[in-house]
Amino acid sequence: MSTLTIPSDLPSVAEDCEQLKKAFDGWGTNEKLIISILAHRTSTQRKLIRQAYAELFGVDLLQSLDKELSSDFEKVVLLWTVDPAERDAILAHDTARKWHPNNRVLLEIACTRSSLELFAVKQAYHARFKRSLEEDVAYHTTGDFRKLLVPLVSSFRYEGPEVNMTLAKTEAKILHENISNKAYNHDDIIRILTTRSKPQLNATFNHYNNEFGMLSDLKTDPEDGFLAALRAIIKCLTNPEKYFEKVLRLAINKTGTDEIDMKQIKEEYYRRNSVPLERAIAHDTSGDYEAMLLALIGHEDA
C-alpha cells in the first residue's frame, strides 16, 4: 500500500546508522540527511536500523531523534521510525489520555486495522506503557463515548467472509428502529457496530440503505459529537480509503496536515480533488516537515 521509494543501491544497515549518527553530530542537525535515509526505508529496514543503532552506539535511535528534533517534524520522524503496531499504540495512548470527542484516532485504529493488527497494537501498548489500551480508554472516557469506545478497541472481530443474510436483515431493522427513535446510544447499536465482522456489517448496511434510505438519518443533528463518531465508525469499517481521503482533504484545507502512507489514499485524493496530493501538501507545509511528508508519499524530488 505504501508509496515508499527505496534506492536501488541500498546502503547496508551499518552504513545507514553511521550516516544517522553523522546527521546528529557536529553543529546543528542535518535534517536532510535524516530524511534521505529514514523516509526511504521500509518498515522492516527501519526496524533493523533501530536495532543496529542501539548495538553500535548504545542508545535508542528514538532518543537521539527526540533530542535533536522538534515540533511536527520530530513527531512525524519518530512515528515513522517505530513499527506500525507501536506507532498505533503511541497514537492511541496520546489520544486516550488527552481524550476529546472530536479526536477520531481511537476509532480509526480500532476500525481500520485487521483483528490481528489491532491485537499487535494491544501487545505493543502493554510493552510500552505497562498497562492495557482498554484500561486507559475506559479510565479516560465517560458516558456514551465510554460505552462505545471500550468495546470498539477491545473487540477481536471475526474476519472470515461468511455472511448471515437473515441476521443482516434483522440487525438493519434494529438499527433503523433505534435511529428513528433517536436512541443513538442504544445498547444494540453499540453491540452491532462493535462486535460484528466487517463483511457482516457491510451486508447489514447494504440492507439498511436499500430498505430505509442511506444511513444518513445519522446526520439529523450535525452538532452532535456522538453521531459524528458513529458516522466515522461506519465509514472506517466499510470504506477506510474514502474516509482517510476526506480527513486529509479537510486537514489540508485547514491548517497542518497528517502523515500519509497509502497509495490508495493518494489516488482517492486525486480522483476527488483533481489536484495531486504532493502539490496540496507543498502548499500547506514548509521546510523539513514538508520535505519529510513529501518523501513519505513518494514525491520524486524528495
Add this chain to the structure above:
Amino acid sequence: MSTLTIPSDLPSVAEDCEQLKKAFDGWGTNEKLIISILAHRTSTQRKLIRQAYAELFGVDLLQSLDKELSSDFEKVVLLWTVDPAERDAILAHDTARKWHPNNRVLLEIACTRSSLELFAVKQAYHARFKRSLEEDVAYHTTGDFRKLLVPLVSSFRYEGPEVNMTLAKTEAKILHENISNKAYNHDDIIRILTTRSKPQLNATFNHYNNEFGMLSDLKTDPEDGFLAALRAIIKCLTNPEKYFEKVLRLAINKTGTDEIDMKQIKEEYYRRNSVPLERAIAHDTSGDYEAMLLALIGHEDA
C-alpha cells in the same frame, strides 16, 4: 499443574491410533481401552494423536468418539481430546448460546486464564464457530449481565507486576462508595473489574479489605444473581484454586461432578475437606465416567 500419569513405556502415536480404532471397531465400544490411552497422554500428545488419526483413517477422532460414546462420559472424553484453548472455546460457545445467570463458565474462562490463553481461546472460537466470542456473548446476554460479561471476555489485561498504590486506594474507594449505595452495576465497578491487571486488582481489594471490611458487602442480597457473579469474578481473579475447590465441593455434594485437571485443586480439596478427591468422586460417579475422571486426576488404579 496437571496430575497426569504418563506410562514410562509410551507407545508410538501410530500405535495409539491403532488401539483407538480397535476400541471403536467390533461389537460395542471398548471404553476401558479409550480411557487407558487418552486419559494418560499430555495435551501435546493428544494433539499429535488427533492429527495422526485423521491422516491414517481419514476421519476426525472427535467424530469417532462422538459416534461411539454418549452422555457425560462422551462429553468429558471429547473435551479432554481437544486442546485447552479449543476446549474453552467449546465451553464458552455452549454457555453463551444457552446463557443463564447461574452459569459461571464464561466468567471463569475470562478471569482464570492468562491474557494470552484467553486470546488463544478467541482465535479457536473464530476457527471453530466462524464468529467471535464477544459477538455471541453480546448477542445472547442482556442488561447488566451484558454490560459485565462483554468487557470481561473482551479485555486483554496487562500482566506485568507493576502496581499503582495511589490508584489502588482511589479505586477501592470508588468500589466502596458504589457498593454502599447498592449501585452494583455502576459503570466504574464494571470498568475496574474488567480492565485492571490482576496485581493491580489485588492491591485494590487488599486496600478495600483493610479500610472498609471484607468485600462482603456483596453478600447483602444472597438471591441476587448479579451480585453472585461479581463475587465469583473477584474470587476467580484473586484465588482461582480456592474458587474451583469450592465449585468442586458443591458439585460433589449435589449430583454429577466436573472435569478435574489441577494438582492444586486436589490439594486444596483435601486441605478443606479432609477427604481425598478421588474417594469423593468414586462415591459420586460410576462406570466409565468414574474411571475416566479418576484417570484424569491421576488416581493409581485407573
